[in-house]
Amino acid sequence: MLSRRVIPCLDVHAGRVVKGIKFLELRDAGDPVESAKAYDAQGADELVFLDITASSDGRGIMHDVVARTAEQCFMPLTVGGGLRTVADIEAMLKSGADKVSINTAAIKDPQLIRSASDRFGAQCIVLAIDAKREPDGHSWRVYTHGGRNRTELDAVKWAEEAVRLGAGEILLTSMDADGTLAGFDCPLTRAVSDAVSVPVIASGGAGKLDHFAEVIHTGHASAVLAASLFHFGTLTVSQVKNHLASVGIPVRH
Amino acid sequence: MIAVIDNGICNLRSVTKALEAVGAQVRVVQTPVELASSGAQGLVLPGVGALRDCVASLRATGLAESVRDWISADRPFLGVCLGMQALFDHSEEGAAGGTAGLGIFPGRVVRFQRASEYKIPHMGWNTVRFTHPESPLRDGLDLDGESFYFVHSFHCVPADPALVLGECDYGGVFTAAIGRGRCFATQFHPEKSQSKGLRIYRNFATIAASVKVG
Numbered sequence: 170m171l172s173r174r175v176i177p178c179l180d181v182h183a184g185r186v187v188k189g190i191k192f193l194e195l196r197d198a199g200d201p202v203e204s205a206k207a208y209d210a211q212g213a214d215e216l217v218f219l220d221i222t223a224s225s226d227g228r229g230i231m232h233d234v235v236a237r238t239a240e241q242c243f244m245p246l247t248v249g250g251g252l253r254t255v256a257d258i259e260a261m262l263k264s265g266a267d268k269v270s271i272n273t274a275a276i277k278d279p280q281l282i283r284s285a286s287d288r289f290g291a292q293c294i295v296l297a298i299d300a301k302r303e304p305d306g307h308s309w310r311v312y313t314h315g316g317r318n319r320t321e322l323d324a325v326k327w328a329e330e331a332v333r334l335g336a337g338e339i340l341l342t343s344m345d346a347d348g349t350l351a352g353f354d355c356p357l358t359r360a361v362s363d364a365v366s367v368p369v370i371a372s373g374g375a376g377k378l379d380h381f382a383e384v385i386h387t388g389h390a391s392a393v394l395a396a397s398l399f400h401f402g403t404l405t406v407s408q409v410k411n412h413l414a415s416v417g418i419p420v421r422h
Numbered sequence: 423m424i425a426v427i428d429n430g431i432c433n434l435r436s437v438t439k440a441l442e443a444v445g446a447q448v449r450v451v452q453t454p455v456e457l458a459s460s461g462a463q464g465l466v467l468p469g470v471g472a473l474r475d476c477v478a479s480l481r482a483t484g485l486a487e488s489v490r491d492w493i494s495a496d497r498p499f500l501g502v503c504l505g506m507q508a509l510f511d512h513s514e515e516g517a518a519g520g521t522a523g524l525g526i527f528p529g530r531v532v533r534f535q536r537a538s539e540y541k542i543p544h545m546g547w548n549t550v551r552f553t554h555p556e557s558p559l560r561d562g563l564d565l566d567g568e569s570f571y572f573v574h575s576f577h578c579v580p581a582d583p584a585l586v587l588g589e590c591d592y593g594g595v596f597t598a599a600i601g602r603g604r605c606f607a608t609q610f611h612p613e614k615s616q617s618k619g620l621r622i623y624r625n626f627a628t629i630a631a632s633v634k635v636g
Contacts, residue, residue, distance in 0.1 A: 170548065170549065170591065171544065171546055171547070171548045171592055172546055172547040172548065172569065173546075174546050174547065209616070214546065214547055236435070239435055239436055239439070240435065240439045243436065243439075243440055243443070243613055243614060243615065243616050243617075243619060243620060244571070244614055244615075244616055245571060245573070245611075245614050264435075265435045265436065267436070267470075267573075267614065287472070288471070288472070288475075289470070289471050289472075290470055290471040290472055291543065291575065292470065292543050292545065292573045292574065292575070293470065293471075337543050337545070337573075337575075338543075338545065366538070366541060366542055367541055367542065367543065368541040368543070368545050368546070369541075391541055391545070391546070392546070421547040421569040422569075
Protein backbone atom coordinates (compact mmCIF):
# COMPACT_ATOMS: atom_id res chain seq x y z
CA MET A 170 0.00 0.00 0.00
CA LEU A 171 1.22 3.51 -0.80
CA SER A 172 2.31 5.33 2.35
CA ARG A 173 1.32 8.88 3.16
CA ARG A 174 4.48 10.93 3.21
CA VAL A 175 5.80 13.07 6.04
CA ILE A 176 8.06 15.80 4.69
CA PRO A 177 10.18 18.23 6.68
CA CYS A 178 10.86 21.54 4.94
CA LEU A 179 14.06 23.47 5.47
CA ASP A 180 14.01 27.17 4.65
CA VAL A 181 17.51 28.05 3.55
CA HIS A 182 18.97 31.54 3.38
CA ALA A 183 22.50 31.97 2.04
CA GLY A 184 23.28 28.36 2.86
CA ARG A 185 21.85 28.38 6.39
CA VAL A 186 18.57 27.01 7.73
CA VAL A 187 16.02 29.52 8.93
CA LYS A 188 12.31 29.42 9.52
CA GLY A 189 10.19 32.47 9.27
CA ILE A 190 7.28 32.71 11.62
CA LYS A 191 4.44 33.89 9.40
CA PHE A 192 7.12 34.22 6.72
CA LEU A 193 8.50 37.43 8.27
CA GLU A 194 10.66 36.91 11.35
CA LEU A 195 13.67 34.78 10.60
CA ARG A 196 15.63 32.76 13.10
CA ASP A 197 18.95 31.37 11.98
CA ALA A 198 19.45 27.86 13.16
CA GLY A 199 21.70 25.40 11.52
CA ASP A 200 23.46 23.72 8.70
CA PRO A 201 21.08 22.34 6.06
CA VAL A 202 23.11 19.22 5.36
CA GLU A 203 23.25 18.29 9.05
CA SER A 204 19.51 18.97 9.37
CA ALA A 205 18.84 16.82 6.32
CA LYS A 206 20.84 13.95 7.78
CA ALA A 207 18.96 14.24 11.06
CA TYR A 208 15.62 14.07 9.26
CA ASP A 209 16.88 11.16 7.19
CA ALA A 210 17.65 9.33 10.44
CA GLN A 211 14.19 10.19 11.83
CA GLY A 212 12.56 8.46 8.86
CA ALA A 213 11.52 11.48 6.81
CA ASP A 214 10.01 10.30 3.54
CA GLU A 215 11.30 13.23 1.52
CA LEU A 216 12.94 16.59 2.12
CA VAL A 217 12.10 20.02 0.79
CA PHE A 218 14.66 22.80 0.64
CA LEU A 219 13.19 26.22 0.09
CA ASP A 220 15.81 28.76 -0.92
CA ILE A 221 14.67 32.12 0.42
CA THR A 222 17.87 33.91 -0.52
CA ALA A 223 16.86 37.21 -2.03
CA SER A 224 19.99 37.95 -4.03
CA SER A 225 21.16 35.91 -6.95
CA ASP A 226 24.70 36.03 -5.48
CA GLY A 227 23.65 33.82 -2.63
CA ARG A 228 21.94 31.31 -4.88
CA GLY A 229 25.14 29.57 -5.92
CA ILE A 230 25.49 28.36 -2.35
CA MET A 231 22.24 26.45 -2.72
CA HIS A 232 23.72 24.25 -5.44
CA ASP A 233 26.49 23.28 -3.06
CA VAL A 234 24.02 22.57 -0.25
CA VAL A 235 21.89 20.43 -2.57
CA ALA A 236 24.88 18.54 -3.94
CA ARG A 237 26.26 17.78 -0.47
CA THR A 238 22.82 16.68 0.75
CA ALA A 239 22.17 14.43 -2.25
CA GLU A 240 25.52 12.75 -1.69
CA GLN A 241 24.68 11.88 1.90
CA CYS A 242 20.91 11.35 1.99
CA PHE A 243 19.49 8.62 -0.22
CA MET A 244 15.99 10.02 -0.26
CA PRO A 245 13.96 12.30 -2.50
CA LEU A 246 14.88 15.95 -2.35
CA THR A 247 12.76 18.82 -3.67
CA VAL A 248 14.28 22.26 -4.07
CA GLY A 249 12.36 25.47 -4.57
CA GLY A 250 12.93 29.20 -4.52
CA GLY A 251 14.23 31.50 -7.19
CA LEU A 252 13.99 29.05 -10.08
CA ARG A 253 12.83 31.13 -13.02
CA THR A 254 13.83 29.35 -16.21
CA VAL A 255 14.21 25.87 -17.65
CA ALA A 256 17.98 26.41 -17.37
CA ASP A 257 17.65 27.22 -13.64
CA ILE A 258 15.63 24.03 -13.19
CA GLU A 259 18.10 21.94 -15.14
CA ALA A 260 21.01 23.27 -13.10
CA MET A 261 19.25 22.42 -9.84
CA LEU A 262 18.36 18.91 -11.01
CA LYS A 263 21.97 18.41 -12.06
CA SER A 264 23.12 19.54 -8.62
CA GLY A 265 21.15 16.66 -7.16
CA ALA A 266 17.55 17.77 -6.67
CA ASP A 267 15.01 15.11 -7.60
CA LYS A 268 12.19 17.60 -7.94
CA VAL A 269 11.97 21.35 -8.19
CA SER A 270 9.15 23.50 -6.94
CA ILE A 271 8.22 26.63 -8.81
CA ASN A 272 5.86 29.35 -7.70
CA THR A 273 6.10 32.98 -8.83
CA ALA A 274 7.89 32.16 -12.08
CA ALA A 275 5.05 29.83 -13.10
CA ILE A 276 2.47 32.52 -12.33
CA LYS A 277 4.36 34.99 -14.51
CA ASP A 278 4.81 32.44 -17.28
CA PRO A 279 2.60 29.35 -17.03
CA GLN A 280 4.34 27.88 -20.09
CA LEU A 281 7.40 27.37 -17.88
CA ILE A 282 5.50 24.44 -16.35
CA ARG A 283 4.93 22.90 -19.77
CA SER A 284 8.49 23.48 -20.99
CA ALA A 285 10.03 22.04 -17.83
CA SER A 286 7.61 19.13 -17.67
CA ASP A 287 8.20 18.19 -21.31
CA ARG A 288 11.94 18.26 -20.79
CA PHE A 289 12.38 16.70 -17.37
CA GLY A 290 9.11 14.86 -16.82
CA ALA A 291 6.03 15.81 -14.83
CA GLN A 292 7.31 13.78 -11.88
CA CYS A 293 9.93 16.40 -11.02
CA ILE A 294 7.87 19.56 -11.49
CA VAL A 295 6.13 20.62 -8.29
CA LEU A 296 3.90 23.66 -8.40
CA ALA A 297 3.97 25.56 -5.10
CA ILE A 298 0.84 27.55 -4.35
CA ASP A 299 0.56 30.02 -1.47
CA ALA A 300 -3.15 30.57 -0.89
CA LYS A 301 -5.23 32.83 1.35
CA ARG A 302 -8.91 32.46 2.04
CA GLU A 303 -11.06 35.12 0.40
CA PRO A 304 -13.53 37.19 2.45
CA ASP A 305 -16.35 35.06 1.02
CA GLY A 306 -14.99 32.27 3.22
CA HIS A 307 -15.10 29.47 0.69
CA SER A 308 -12.61 30.32 -2.03
CA TRP A 309 -8.87 30.91 -1.94
CA ARG A 310 -6.68 33.42 -3.72
CA VAL A 311 -3.09 32.79 -4.85
CA TYR A 312 -0.46 35.06 -3.29
CA THR A 313 3.22 35.50 -4.03
CA HIS A 314 6.25 36.89 -2.22
CA GLY A 315 5.52 35.26 1.10
CA GLY A 316 1.91 36.37 1.09
CA ARG A 317 2.52 40.03 0.36
CA ASN A 318 1.35 40.13 -3.24
CA ARG A 319 -2.16 39.18 -4.21
CA THR A 320 -2.68 37.72 -7.67
CA GLU A 321 -5.76 37.38 -9.82
CA LEU A 322 -5.64 33.59 -9.59
CA ASP A 323 -8.09 31.34 -7.80
CA ALA A 324 -6.09 28.63 -6.02
CA VAL A 325 -8.19 25.68 -7.17
CA LYS A 326 -8.37 26.86 -10.78
CA TRP A 327 -4.64 27.59 -10.83
CA ALA A 328 -3.88 24.10 -9.53
CA GLU A 329 -6.06 22.58 -12.27
CA GLU A 330 -4.37 24.70 -14.92
CA ALA A 331 -0.90 23.81 -13.67
CA VAL A 332 -1.66 20.10 -13.78
CA ARG A 333 -3.02 20.49 -17.30
CA LEU A 334 0.30 22.13 -18.22
CA GLY A 335 2.30 19.28 -16.72
CA ALA A 336 2.86 19.81 -13.00
CA GLY A 337 3.30 16.43 -11.29
CA GLU A 338 2.56 17.52 -7.76
CA ILE A 339 1.12 20.48 -5.86
CA LEU A 340 2.75 21.90 -2.73
CA LEU A 341 -0.10 23.81 -1.17
CA THR A 342 0.55 26.28 1.63
CA SER A 343 -2.20 28.06 3.50
CA MET A 344 -0.96 31.57 4.24
CA ASP A 345 -3.74 31.89 6.81
CA ALA A 346 -2.66 28.81 8.72
CA ASP A 347 1.09 29.08 8.28
CA GLY A 348 2.88 29.74 11.54
CA THR A 349 -0.31 29.56 13.64
CA LEU A 350 0.20 25.96 14.84
CA ALA A 351 -3.62 25.81 14.75
CA GLY A 352 -3.86 23.11 12.10
CA PHE A 353 -3.80 22.84 8.33
CA ASP A 354 -6.49 24.48 6.21
CA CYS A 355 -8.35 21.25 5.50
CA PRO A 356 -11.11 22.73 3.29
CA LEU A 357 -8.46 24.36 1.07
CA THR A 358 -6.44 21.16 0.86
CA ARG A 359 -9.52 19.12 0.05
CA ALA A 360 -10.75 21.57 -2.57
CA VAL A 361 -7.43 21.41 -4.41
CA SER A 362 -6.79 17.70 -3.92
CA ASP A 363 -10.24 16.72 -5.16
CA ALA A 364 -9.84 18.98 -8.20
CA VAL A 365 -6.53 17.57 -9.47
CA SER A 366 -5.26 14.13 -10.46
CA VAL A 367 -1.79 14.61 -8.97
CA PRO A 368 -0.65 14.34 -5.33
CA VAL A 369 -1.10 17.34 -3.05
CA ILE A 370 1.30 18.12 -0.22
CA ALA A 371 -0.44 20.03 2.58
CA SER A 372 1.61 22.76 4.22
CA GLY A 373 1.11 25.45 6.82
CA GLY A 374 -0.38 25.29 10.26
CA ALA A 375 0.78 21.99 11.73
CA GLY A 376 0.97 22.33 15.52
CA LYS A 377 0.15 18.94 16.97
CA LEU A 378 -0.11 15.30 15.98
CA ASP A 379 -3.85 15.29 15.27
CA HIS A 380 -3.43 18.01 12.64
CA PHE A 381 -1.48 15.66 10.37
CA ALA A 382 -4.09 12.92 10.47
CA GLU A 383 -6.87 15.46 10.02
CA VAL A 384 -5.49 16.93 6.79
CA ILE A 385 -4.97 13.45 5.36
CA HIS A 386 -8.42 12.21 6.35
CA THR A 387 -10.54 15.27 5.69
CA GLY A 388 -8.20 17.27 3.45
CA HIS A 389 -7.32 14.29 1.21
CA ALA A 390 -3.63 15.22 1.31
CA SER A 391 -1.15 12.72 -0.15
CA ALA A 392 1.64 14.13 1.97
CA VAL A 393 2.10 16.48 4.91
CA LEU A 394 4.81 19.06 5.30
CA ALA A 395 6.05 21.02 8.28
CA ALA A 396 9.06 23.18 8.92
CA SER A 397 9.45 24.87 12.29
CA LEU A 398 7.61 22.15 14.17
CA PHE A 399 10.30 19.68 13.18
CA HIS A 400 13.11 22.15 13.06
CA PHE A 401 12.69 23.27 16.63
CA GLY A 402 12.04 19.72 17.78
CA THR A 403 8.47 20.26 19.00
CA LEU A 404 7.67 17.00 17.24
CA THR A 405 9.83 14.47 15.46
CA VAL A 406 9.06 12.91 12.11
CA SER A 407 8.85 9.52 13.79
CA GLN A 408 6.28 10.77 16.32
CA VAL A 409 4.10 11.99 13.46
CA LYS A 410 4.44 8.70 11.59
CA ASN A 411 3.67 6.66 14.69
CA HIS A 412 0.58 8.76 15.29
CA LEU A 413 -0.61 8.38 11.70
CA ALA A 414 -0.10 4.62 11.92
CA SER A 415 -2.07 4.53 15.18
CA VAL A 416 -5.11 6.03 13.46
CA GLY A 417 -4.89 3.65 10.52
CA ILE A 418 -3.05 5.79 7.97
CA PRO A 419 -0.38 3.83 6.08
CA VAL A 420 3.14 5.12 6.71
CA ARG A 421 6.59 3.76 6.00
CA HIS A 422 8.52 2.44 8.99
CA MET B 423 33.81 -1.80 -11.49
CA ILE B 424 30.25 -0.75 -12.36
CA ALA B 425 29.58 1.41 -15.39
CA VAL B 426 26.70 3.88 -15.19
CA ILE B 427 25.24 5.17 -18.44
CA ASP B 428 25.04 8.94 -18.73
CA ASN B 429 22.49 9.63 -21.44
CA GLY B 430 22.64 13.34 -20.76
CA ILE B 431 19.07 13.74 -19.64
CA CYS B 432 19.20 13.07 -15.95
CA ASN B 433 21.27 13.56 -12.87
CA LEU B 434 23.41 10.53 -12.11
CA ARG B 435 24.86 11.74 -8.86
CA SER B 436 22.45 9.90 -6.59
CA VAL B 437 22.99 6.63 -8.48
CA THR B 438 26.77 6.87 -8.51
CA LYS B 439 26.86 7.96 -4.86
CA ALA B 440 24.61 5.06 -3.87
CA LEU B 441 26.94 2.61 -5.64
CA GLU B 442 29.96 4.20 -3.99
CA ALA B 443 28.19 4.05 -0.63
CA VAL B 444 28.05 0.24 -0.94
CA GLY B 445 31.72 0.07 -1.86
CA ALA B 446 31.50 -0.23 -5.63
CA GLN B 447 33.90 1.47 -7.99
CA VAL B 448 31.96 3.48 -10.52
CA ARG B 449 32.70 4.74 -14.00
CA VAL B 450 30.25 7.00 -15.83
CA VAL B 451 30.11 6.17 -19.55
CA GLN B 452 28.63 8.11 -22.46
CA THR B 453 29.69 5.97 -25.43
CA PRO B 454 30.15 2.29 -26.35
CA VAL B 455 33.91 2.87 -26.51
CA GLU B 456 34.00 4.22 -22.97
CA LEU B 457 31.93 1.26 -21.81
CA ALA B 458 34.19 -1.25 -23.55
CA SER B 459 37.35 0.31 -22.16
CA SER B 460 35.97 0.65 -18.62
CA GLY B 461 36.48 -3.00 -17.77
CA ALA B 462 33.10 -2.86 -16.05
CA GLN B 463 31.55 -6.05 -14.72
CA GLY B 464 28.16 -4.47 -14.19
CA LEU B 465 26.15 -1.92 -16.13
CA VAL B 466 23.50 0.42 -14.72
CA LEU B 467 20.99 2.32 -16.85
CA PRO B 468 19.31 4.98 -14.73
CA GLY B 469 16.63 7.25 -16.03
CA VAL B 470 14.22 9.96 -15.12
CA GLY B 471 12.40 12.30 -17.45
CA ALA B 472 10.88 11.49 -20.80
CA LEU B 473 11.27 8.01 -22.27
CA ARG B 474 11.57 9.23 -25.85
CA ASP B 475 14.62 11.35 -24.89
CA CYS B 476 16.14 8.43 -23.00
CA VAL B 477 15.72 6.00 -25.93
CA ALA B 478 16.75 8.58 -28.53
CA SER B 479 19.93 9.31 -26.62
CA LEU B 480 20.80 5.62 -26.30
CA ARG B 481 20.29 5.15 -30.04
CA ALA B 482 22.28 8.26 -30.95
CA THR B 483 25.32 7.20 -28.94
CA GLY B 484 25.16 3.56 -29.95
CA LEU B 485 24.68 2.54 -26.33
CA ALA B 486 21.33 1.01 -27.28
CA GLU B 487 23.24 -1.78 -29.04
CA SER B 488 25.70 -2.02 -26.15
CA VAL B 489 22.84 -2.55 -23.72
CA ARG B 490 21.27 -5.16 -25.98
CA ASP B 491 24.57 -7.05 -26.36
CA TRP B 492 25.31 -6.75 -22.65
CA ILE B 493 21.97 -8.24 -21.65
CA SER B 494 22.06 -10.99 -24.29
CA ALA B 495 25.50 -12.01 -22.97
CA ASP B 496 23.91 -12.28 -19.49
CA ARG B 497 26.32 -9.75 -18.04
CA PRO B 498 25.07 -8.05 -14.85
CA PHE B 499 22.68 -5.23 -15.73
CA LEU B 500 20.44 -3.01 -13.62
CA GLY B 501 17.85 -0.70 -15.16
CA VAL B 502 16.17 1.89 -12.97
CA CYS B 503 12.77 3.52 -13.67
CA LEU B 504 13.01 4.67 -17.32
CA GLY B 505 15.99 2.33 -17.54
CA MET B 506 13.47 -0.46 -16.96
CA GLN B 507 10.77 0.91 -19.24
CA ALA B 508 13.25 1.38 -22.10
CA LEU B 509 13.88 -2.38 -22.25
CA PHE B 510 10.40 -3.18 -23.57
CA ASP B 511 8.91 -3.00 -27.07
CA HIS B 512 6.70 -0.01 -26.76
CA SER B 513 5.45 2.65 -24.35
CA GLU B 514 2.27 4.64 -24.37
CA GLU B 515 4.30 7.63 -23.18
CA GLY B 516 4.76 10.45 -25.66
CA ALA B 517 2.71 12.07 -28.37
CA ALA B 518 0.99 10.32 -31.28
CA GLY B 519 1.38 6.59 -30.92
CA GLY B 520 3.79 6.55 -28.02
CA THR B 521 7.47 5.64 -27.99
CA ALA B 522 9.32 2.61 -29.33
CA GLY B 523 11.58 1.05 -26.72
CA LEU B 524 14.71 -1.04 -27.19
CA GLY B 525 12.61 -4.21 -27.55
CA ILE B 526 14.95 -6.35 -25.48
CA PHE B 527 12.00 -7.88 -23.67
CA PRO B 528 8.56 -8.40 -25.22
CA GLY B 529 5.96 -6.27 -23.57
CA ARG B 530 4.47 -2.83 -23.25
CA VAL B 531 4.65 0.15 -20.97
CA VAL B 532 1.22 1.54 -20.20
CA ARG B 533 -0.22 4.52 -18.38
CA PHE B 534 -1.84 3.82 -15.02
CA GLN B 535 -5.58 3.54 -15.38
CA ARG B 536 -6.91 3.93 -11.88
CA ALA B 537 -9.94 5.24 -10.00
CA SER B 538 -9.70 8.97 -9.30
CA GLU B 539 -8.72 8.53 -5.65
CA TYR B 540 -5.43 7.07 -6.88
CA LYS B 541 -3.25 10.05 -7.68
CA ILE B 542 -1.02 9.83 -10.75
CA PRO B 543 2.01 9.97 -10.73
CA HIS B 544 2.22 7.07 -8.32
CA MET B 545 4.55 8.96 -6.03
CA GLY B 546 6.02 7.94 -2.72
CA TRP B 547 6.89 4.85 -0.72
CA ASN B 548 5.13 1.63 -1.54
CA THR B 549 5.76 -1.95 -0.57
CA VAL B 550 7.10 -4.62 -2.90
CA ARG B 551 6.44 -8.34 -2.90
CA PHE B 552 9.27 -10.31 -4.47
CA THR B 553 7.98 -13.16 -6.59
CA HIS B 554 11.37 -14.85 -7.07
CA PRO B 555 12.43 -15.50 -3.46
CA GLU B 556 15.77 -16.92 -4.56
CA SER B 557 16.81 -13.89 -6.60
CA PRO B 558 20.21 -12.59 -5.52
CA LEU B 559 18.86 -9.03 -5.96
CA ARG B 560 16.61 -9.47 -2.90
CA ASP B 561 19.28 -10.93 -0.66
CA GLY B 562 18.79 -9.55 2.84
CA LEU B 563 15.41 -8.02 1.98
CA ASP B 564 12.03 -9.21 3.20
CA LEU B 565 10.04 -11.21 0.69
CA ASP B 566 7.02 -9.01 1.17
CA GLY B 567 6.67 -5.55 2.63
CA GLU B 568 9.90 -3.66 2.08
CA SER B 569 9.18 -0.04 1.11
CA PHE B 570 10.81 1.58 -1.90
CA TYR B 571 10.39 5.01 -3.45
CA PHE B 572 8.35 5.20 -6.65
CA VAL B 573 7.61 8.12 -8.92
CA HIS B 574 6.04 7.23 -12.26
CA SER B 575 2.88 7.50 -14.34
CA PHE B 576 3.57 4.50 -16.59
CA HIS B 577 4.33 0.90 -15.70
CA CYS B 578 5.71 -2.13 -17.52
CA VAL B 579 3.57 -5.05 -18.62
CA PRO B 580 5.99 -7.85 -19.59
CA ALA B 581 4.58 -10.34 -22.11
CA ASP B 582 6.27 -13.12 -20.17
CA PRO B 583 5.01 -13.25 -16.57
CA ALA B 584 8.12 -15.22 -15.60
CA LEU B 585 10.14 -12.03 -16.07
CA VAL B 586 8.44 -10.43 -13.06
CA LEU B 587 10.70 -10.26 -10.02
CA GLY B 588 8.63 -7.99 -7.81
CA GLU B 589 5.07 -6.69 -7.65
CA CYS B 590 3.51 -3.63 -6.11
CA ASP B 591 -0.12 -2.76 -5.45
CA TYR B 592 -1.51 0.65 -6.32
CA GLY B 593 -5.21 0.24 -6.91
CA GLY B 594 -4.19 -2.96 -8.69
CA VAL B 595 -1.02 -5.00 -8.94
CA PHE B 596 1.72 -3.86 -11.32
CA THR B 597 5.28 -4.98 -12.08
CA ALA B 598 7.76 -3.27 -9.76
CA ALA B 599 10.87 -5.21 -10.78
CA ILE B 600 11.98 -7.70 -13.40
CA GLY B 601 14.79 -10.20 -13.45
CA ARG B 602 16.21 -12.75 -15.83
CA GLY B 603 19.61 -14.28 -15.31
CA ARG B 604 21.88 -11.41 -14.35
CA CYS B 605 19.62 -8.76 -15.86
CA PHE B 606 17.51 -6.82 -13.39
CA ALA B 607 15.42 -3.68 -13.48
CA THR B 608 13.31 -1.81 -10.97
CA GLN B 609 10.49 0.66 -11.48
CA PHE B 610 11.28 2.15 -8.09
CA HIS B 611 14.38 4.20 -7.30
CA PRO B 612 16.75 2.23 -5.05
CA GLU B 613 19.02 5.30 -4.83
CA LYS B 614 16.12 7.19 -3.21
CA SER B 615 15.00 4.34 -0.96
CA GLN B 616 17.43 4.78 1.92
CA SER B 617 18.91 1.61 3.44
CA LYS B 618 16.65 -0.86 1.63
CA GLY B 619 17.52 0.74 -1.68
CA LEU B 620 21.21 0.67 -0.90
CA ARG B 621 20.75 -3.03 -0.23
CA ILE B 622 19.59 -3.44 -3.85
CA TYR B 623 22.76 -1.72 -5.07
CA ARG B 624 24.91 -3.77 -2.70
CA ASN B 625 23.32 -6.95 -4.03
CA PHE B 626 23.84 -5.85 -7.61
CA ALA B 627 27.46 -4.93 -6.91
CA THR B 628 27.96 -8.39 -5.38
CA ILE B 629 26.44 -10.05 -8.45
CA ALA B 630 28.69 -7.96 -10.70
CA ALA B 631 31.79 -8.67 -8.63
CA SER B 632 31.23 -12.40 -9.03
CA VAL B 633 31.63 -12.12 -12.79
CA LYS B 634 35.05 -12.39 -14.41
CA VAL B 635 35.74 -9.90 -17.15
CA GLY B 636 37.41 -11.41 -20.09
